[in-house]
Amino acid sequence: MSMRAQVPVNTLEPDDNLCFIREMGIEFVTLSLRPEEVEIDTLLRVKERFSKFDIKVSDAFCTPLQKNKIIQLGLDGRDAEIDKFSNMLYVLGRAGIEFTSVAWQPNGILRTGMKAGKFTRGGVSMYADMEEIGARPYANGRDYSEEEIRETFKYFMDRILPVSEETGVRMALHPNDPPVKSLAGVASLFYNTETFKKALEIAKYSPALGLKLCTGCWLEAGDLFGDLMEDIRTFCEQGRLLCVHFRNVSSEMPYFEETLAEDGYANMYAIMKQLVACDCNAVISIDHAFRGYESVGGQLGAFAYPTGYLKGLMHSAEIELKKRRYKKY
Numbered sequence: 195m196s197m198r199a200q201v202p203v204n205t206l207e208p209d210d211n212l213c214f215i216r217e218m219g220i221e222f223v224t225l226s227l228r229p230e231e232v233e234i235d236t237l238l239r240v241k242e243r244f245s246k247f248d249i250k251v252s253d254a255f256c257t258p259l260q261k262n263k264i265i266q267l268g269l270d271g272r273d274a275e276i277d278k279f280s281n282m283l284y285v286l287g288r289a290g291i292e293f294t295s296v297a298w299q300p301n302g303i304l305r306t307g308m309k310a311g312k313f314t315r316g317g318v319s320m321y322a323d324m325e326e327i328g329a330r331p332y333a334n335g336r337d338y339s340e341e342e343i344r345e346t347f348k349y350f351m352d353r354i355l356p357v358s359e360e361t362g363v364r365m366a367l368h369p370n371d372p373p374v375k376s377l378a379g380v381a382s383l384f385y386n387t388e389t390f391k392k393a394l395e396i397a398k399y400s401p402a403l404g405l406k407l408c409t410g411c412w413l414e415a416g417d418l419f420g421d422l423m424e425d426i427r428t429f430c431e432q433g434r435l436l437c438v439h440f441r442n443v444s445s446e447m448p449y450f451e452e453t454l455a456e457d458g459y460a461n462m463y464a465i466m467k468q469l470v471a472c473d474c475n476a477v478i479s480i481d482h483a484f485r486g487y488e489s490v491g492g493q494l495g496a497f498a499y500p501t502g503y504l505k506g507l508m509h510s511a512e513i514e515l516k517k518r519r520y521k522k523y
């Protein structure tokens with residue numbers, strides 16, 4: 195199976211949006227769930243409604259569980275939060291949804307802000323100035339060491355891996371973003387290829403733990419992250435790659451803006467060709483878009499052009515590598 199382009203949606207996505215997604219030639223969506231929506235009837239109803247538009251739910255996530263401060267900092271009540279995560283896996287399993295997302299960043303993605311940058315053609319997008327981010331005070335009252343953060347990940351994995359294996363619902367781990375050793379006083383779990391391998395070791399190399407390969411993170415850190423081309427090959431071969439975030443940035447840290455694929459410092463076609471050459475069997479999305487305009491379709495409107503560009507690069511690579519054929523030419 196080849197890569198499948200996807201866009202993010204929520205359970206209340208209007209019918210017109212689903213039509214628009216179908217008309218972009220997109221058959222897969224990643225479904226955002228509010229905590230109260232993590233139950234089987236809601237999911238079956240949503241899947242049924244989406245199926246009328248030939249749209250399948252490739253994966254689903256619940257942000258408060260995906261980036262959970264209590265679990266990830268080991269605060270009081272983490273067992274109850276882990277139970278909620280476990281319940282989500284059972285529900286997704288019953289609904290036939292293949293994977294969910296995890297990002298070991300209790301404070302989320304850190305950016306200096308959003309603005310129309312030097313490299314964004316007037317588009318308002320996220321940018322990071324690491325000098326500013328690095329000078330921030332502790333976000334959670336004190337410093338959390340690498341050992342502590344590894345412990346919280348191990349504690350979670352020890353309890354969740356058996357459920358993930360039993361239900362068949364895998365987890366796609368996203369790197370810490372920006373990928374540096376520590377952010378606002380919390381050590382990062384996964385900020386380069388080596389630390390991802392350590393996370394796999396903690397997860398006892400269970401197939402349940404997969405990778406969300408965010409090219410944005412790899413590019414933000416450049417060679418300090420690892421060899422992106424080699425990593426694509428390795429993790430495709432291992433069947434770890436569940437999802438690709440296809441995103442470019444203006445330059446490596448210490449300062450970057452999130453740009454259109456064609457405007458950043460990396461050749462995104464070369465990256466796409468490597469994904470296709472390695473028979474990447476994952477869903478792929480643009481990750482972030484410029485801030486949308488209400489009158490031009492909001493977020494989905496903002497996703498449309500870069501997602502079409504992504505599909506153009508993907509199909510070009512498939513044609514060039516003879517993995518996509520037409521009757522004529």
Ligand SMILES: [Mn+2]
Pocket residue numbers: 368408410411439481
């Ligand atoms: Mn990403």
